Amino acid sequence: MHVVELTEPGVFEHRERDRPDPAADEVLVEVRHVGICGSDVHYYEHGRIGDYVVEDPLILGHESAGEVVAVGDEVTGLDAGDEVALEPGIPCGECARCRSGEYNLCPDVEFMATPPDDGAFAEYVAWDADFAHRLPESVSTRAGALCEPLSVALHATRRAEIGLGDAVLVTGAGPIGMLVSEAVRAAGAGSVLVSDVVPEKLERAEAYGATATVNPAEESLSAAVADFTDGEGVDAVIEASGAPPAVASTVDVVRRGGTVLCIGLSAEDEIPIETNEIVDKELDFRGSFRFRNTYADAVSLLERGAVDVEKIIDFEMPMADLTAAFERAREPDVVKGMVTVRE
Ligand SMILES: NC(=O)c1ccc[n+]([C@@H]2O[C@H](COP(=O)([O-])OP(=O)(O)OC[C@H]3O[C@@H](n4cnc5c(N)ncnc54)[C@H](O)[C@@H]3O)[C@@H](O)[C@H]2O)c1
Ligand SMILES: C[C@@H](O)[C@H](N)C(=O)O
Secondary structure (H helix, E strand, O other), X not given: OEEEEEEEOOEEEEEEOOOOOOOOOEEEEEEEEEEEOHHHHHHHHHOEEOOEEOOOOEOOOOEEEEEEEEEOOOOOOOOOOOEEEEOOEEOOOOOHHHHXXXXXHOOOOEEOOEOOEOOOOEOEEEEEHHHEEEOOOOOOXXXXXXXXXXXXXXXXXXXOOOOOOOEEEEEOOOHHHHHHHHHHHHOOOOEXXXXXXXXXXXXXXXXXXXXXXXXXXXXXXXXXXXXXXXXXXXXXXXXXXXXXXXXXXXHHHEEEEEXXXXXXXXXXXXXXXXXXXXXXXXXXXXXXXXXXXXXXXXXXXXXXXXXXXXXXXXXXXXXXXXXXXXXXXXXXXXXXXXXXXXX
C-alpha cells in the first residue's frame, strides 16, 4: 500500500509498505479523509514536540475516517462497507486510569502520529474495532475525520460544565477554538465571545456563530468582557490558544465562582498566573487532555446537524500533494486543511 512518511523535518517521502492484516479484534480501513492538525504541522516543521521525537520515519495524521474493507474474526457490529471515524488513541485498558474510565489519561496510550506510533496518511489502517466508530449515511468521512478535533472540544465543554445560558469566552479561534464555540452552543451556552489576534480568524468566528469577537492585540480584553457581561465576568473561559497572555488573563475575566478550562498547550514551560485570584474568586481552574467517550456523541451531533464541522475546512488536497498541503496549512489565516487519501 501507498503511505507517506515524514523522514526528516520538512521532508515527506512517498513509499510502499505491506498492507496490514487486521488482528482478530481489528478492522481494516481504507482511509478516505485525514485532517491536518497543528501537531502534524509541528512535527513536519520541527521533527519533535517536546519529548516526542521523530527518530524513525513516521506516518503523520490522526484525524481520520474511511471505509471498512475487512474485519477480524472476533469483531461484531462492523462489516465491510461501513464508513467509520477512527478514534486515534488506543489505551492499554489495564492501568488504574483505564479502569477508572479516564482512558484518555492512560500513560501507555498508543496515539496515532505520535512517535513511535504511525498515523493515517496511508491507504489502509488496521485499527481496534472498539475505536472505529460507524458513521451514518448522512455524515461524510470528511466530517467523520473532524470528529477528532470536535472530540477535543466536547471533552473540554464537559470539563467546563457549561450550563444553559452561560456566557463563555473562548480564547483562540484556531480549529479547536472554532469547534469549542460550536460545542458550547450545542451544550446550551447563551453567548460566546471569541478572542484572537488574527483579524481573519475573528471574521471566521463571527461567520461561525460567535456572539461577539475581540482582538486583544488591539483592545482591552477585560473591557470587552466587562462590556459583554455587564461587568459580571464570563461564567467560563475556555482557553484554546496556548498563548501566554491569553492564559494569564483567564483568571481576570472570569466571574467569581466561574470556571477556567485550559486546552491550549504553550511553548513556555511556565506562565505567571495570579493564583490569589483563583482562591479569592473560588474558581474551578482545570485542564482538558484529548478526550474520552466523545466519539458516539460527536457522530450523533453531526447526524442531527447540531454542529457543523465542515465549514472550518479551508482547502482539500490529495495525499499525492501532501507537502503542498502542509505548506498551505502553515499559512496563518488557515484554520483546517483536509487531505483526500481516496474519494
Ligand atoms: N489539550 C488537548 O488535548 C489539545 C488538543 C488539541 C490541541 N491542543 C492545543 O490547543 C491549542 C489550540 O489548538 P489549535 O489547533 O486550534 O491551534 P492554532 O494554533 O491553530 O490556534 C490558536 C489560535 O490562537 C490565536 N492566538 C494567539 N495569541 C492569542 C491571544 N493572545 N489571544 C487569543 N488568541 C490568540 C492564534 O492566532 C490562533 O488562531 C494549541 O495550543 C494546541 O496545542 C490541545
Ligand atoms: C488530541 C490531539 O488532537 C492532539 N494533537 C494530541 O496529540 O494530543
